[in-house]
Amino acid sequence: MDFDVVVLGTGLAESIAAAALSKAGFKVAHVDNNQYYGGDEASLTLDELAQWADARATDSEDKPTSEYLARQRARYTSITRSSTLPPQSRQYAVSLAPSIVPSLGSHIDSLIASGVSRYGSFKLLEKVAIYDRPGYVQSVPGSKEDVFKSKALSLVEKRRLMRFLMFAAGEFEGKKELEGKEQMPFLQYLRETFTLNDKPANAIAYALAFCICANDPTLPALQRIRQYLRSAGRYGASPFLVGHYGGLGETAQGFCRTSAVKGGTYILGRPVSGVKCPSSEANATSTDEKTPVPSARSVHRVELEEFDESLTARVVLSSSDYLPPTSLPGATSSSSSSIPDTVYQVARCIAIIDKPLVFTPTESTDEAPSTATEEPAGEPGEEADQPSTPSYEVDTAVLVFPPNTLPNASTTTAAHLLVTGEGSMSAPKGKWILNISLPLLSSASGPSAEELLRPYLDAALTLTAPPSASSEVQPAEPLFTLFYIHHPASAPSLSDPANADSDIIITPSCTTLLPAIADAATQNAEAMFWKAVRRLKGTREPQKAVPTDDEKGEEVEKDGGDSELDGIESFWPPLDVADVESADDW
Structure with a gap:
């Protein structure tokens, strides 16, 4: 079976690239070892999640059935889960890569430009708050209105905070406030440049910029804040x-659907047994030694277990779990793989609860008038009206735990909790999913995932018994828990000159930052797309390096130096009526 491109893995980046290549007119085969779409970003039912965890547990007696599973076991460690599943287990959609998507960014742009937005749906995130103490949260001022309404800030603090927000929302590059301070730790920058106190500085750093630790540099943090401030108001x-x-996971499936509508071939649940690289003759180059000669036939051969025919293609796009970096021609284990400094291993917890989290702002109690000691006027036995606490249940929200928030928890990194409920179509009525992420700055072995994350889970559960509730109300007990450590994939940089002439394109490592995952995967997909197009068209590599997901804001070079790419002018071609009508053929 001959194709232009074979894509291994249906992770978000691979799925976006496959859809773009199919829409550009290339013949694409898309393969996944799993029976579901999404790869490391998959959305699973609780039944599937339990099977996923059991297959990757290192203490499993079963030997890995494929090299893919062996690599997955190396990347997912310290796995422990509840022995029983709650009822309605198939009505959950649990994400392996919890994320929130900014309303302005490359991912939203691709959803709209590709037409995939019609296959999915979203809801607005209700709230971002900081855990303060058992039962209480600290509100995060993310707009002028929030600052003006805050009762926890003095007038001077409000002025300073407003000055910073106006600065961060504008074009701050080259401004005197930033000059020479781009790599300064962001918390230090906020305190020294804008004289912010610890409380608002922590709120900005960890809940607006989503910094991982106190040493995160200033410029990337400011760029994230600007994106988020400008995103407010687009959809709400x-x-x-x-x-x-x-x-x-659902979004990845939408891109796969688009690829299939445009002729992509999908093969799920078939382990890859081998990839045979082309001979040296097939990789001959032209006399200028830079422009590869397009092969007259497909040269890479992908073999699948229990599949009669091999898949042949000129270019292979792959997750590193299917093809290690050493698959690249001339690559070595020490020189071909890398993990960016901004990509960390992450301890994760997934918990199912049957009580909602109730956010009770700390400032409401700080400002509440004291209770009178004298008996109030009125009829004997009549209770006086007490000031109400503005508590509210959340269906979809983010709760941030800055470093040093909890005893026996991390003193160096911030943890983020994403709660999703019935409103996000991810849980049945009356149930909520808590997804906790804690980046680990050190790769050295240490406490288990459960030991690392249990303090955060216990603290979050105190919010299910708010102060306004009866003293008899107890915090919720999880119906199900899963703990594990997710190690990032090691992959070569697309801009590495040593890999410039390879027809095997391995997905770069992607950030695990909650609001940045989707945009980073989309940027990786676009870089992979243009590299595949160059190889398929036999054009010269561009003089400018292809940006990775860390090089945000830089234009992706796509014209291959002086060569035109035969009418492929953009990542996504314009939508037409046929694109909309063909969706019904799926």
Whole structure:
């Protein structure tokens, strides 16, 4: 079976690239070892999640059935889960890569430009708050209105905070406030340049910029804040969207659907048994030694277990779980793989609860008038009206735990909790999913995932018994828990000159930052797309390096130096009526 491109893995980046290549007119085969779409970003039912965890548990007696599963076991460690599943287990959609999507960014742009937005749906994130103490949260001022309404800030603090927000929302590059301070730790920058106190500085750093630790540099943090501030108002008051049915896994499936509508061939549940690279003759180059000669036939051969025919293609796009970096011609284990400094291993917890989290702002109690000691006027036995606490249940929200928030928890990194409920179509009525992420700055072995994350889970559960509730109300007990450590994939940089002439394109490592995953995967997909197009068209590599997901804001070079790419002028071609009508053929 001959194709232009074979894509291994249906993760978000691979799925976006496959859809773009199919819409550009290339013949694409898309393969996944799993029976579901999404790869490391999949959205699973609880039944599937339990099977996923059991297959990757290192203490499993079963030997890995494929090299893919062996690599997955190396990347997912310290796995422990509840032995029983709650009822309605198939009505959950649990994300392996919890995320929130900014309303302005490359991912939303691709959803709209590709037409995939018609396959999915989103809801606005209701709230971002900081955990303060058992039962209480600290509100995060993310707009002028929030600052003016805050009762926890003095007039001077409000002025300073407003000055910073106006600065961060504008074109701050080259401004005197930033000059020479681009790499300064962001918390230090906020305190020294804008004289912000610890409380508002922590709120900005960890809940607006989503910094991982106190040493995160200033310029990337400011760029994230600007994106989020400008995102507010596009679809509603919140700058963030949460995907229905588990988020990115459903989105990846939407891109796969688009690829299939445009002729892509999909093969799921078939382990890859081998990839045979082309002979040296097939990789001959022209006399200028830079422009590869397009082969007259497909040269890479992908073999699948229990599949009669091999898949042949000129270019292979692959997750590193299917093809290690050493698959690249001339690559070595020490020189061909890398993990960006901004990509960390992450301890994760997934918990199912049957009581909602109730956000009770700390400032409401700080400002509440004291209770009178004298008996109030009125009829004997009549209770005086007490000031009400503005508590509210959340269906979809983010709760941030800055470093040093909890005893026996991390003193160096911030943890983020994403709660999703019935409103996001990810849980049945009366149930909520808590997804906790804690980046680990050190790769050295240490406490288990459960030991690392249990303090955060216990603290979050105190919010299910708000102060306004009866003293008899107890915090919720989880119906199900899963703990594990997610290690990032090691992959070569697309801009590495040593890999410039390879027809095997391996997906770069992607950030695990909650609001940045979707945009980073989209940027990786676009870089992979243009590299595949160059190889397929036999054009010269551009003089400018292809940006990785860390090089945000830089234009992706796509014209291959002086060569035109035969009518392929953009990542996504314009939508037409046929694109809309063909969706019904799926």
